[in-house]
């Protein structure tokens with residue numbers, strides 16, 4: 001098609017309509033890391049895990065640990081898949097080394 005030979009009508013947005021520009025980047029899917037309660041893991045160990053791997057203050061770590069203790073499950077943090085997966089591995093490895101049955105899982109947000 002020669003320059004200046006523009007057709008009107010079909011195709012493309014109508015003249016004068018403001019189209020909101022859409023960024024091409026997509027937000028990554030996010031995943032919750034969940035901690036599960038059990039009857040044997042010491043409370044202090046759970047608080048330590050939350051401080052060490054989830055960057056929680058002692059107060060916040062204690063609050064989350066008590067929530068899990070009372071309700072059965074709680075959110076430690078929300079991350080992209082690979083980060084969430086790494087956190088779960090770190091928690092489970094340390095728990096196993098210390099012979100605690102602490103369980104941690106991922107749930108898509």
Ligand code: TYC
Pocket residue numbers: 035036037038039040041042043046065066068069102
């Ligand atoms: N229920 C455990 C106890 O009484 C403490 C505990 C809290 C264990 C949270 C696991 O994710 C957990 N010692």
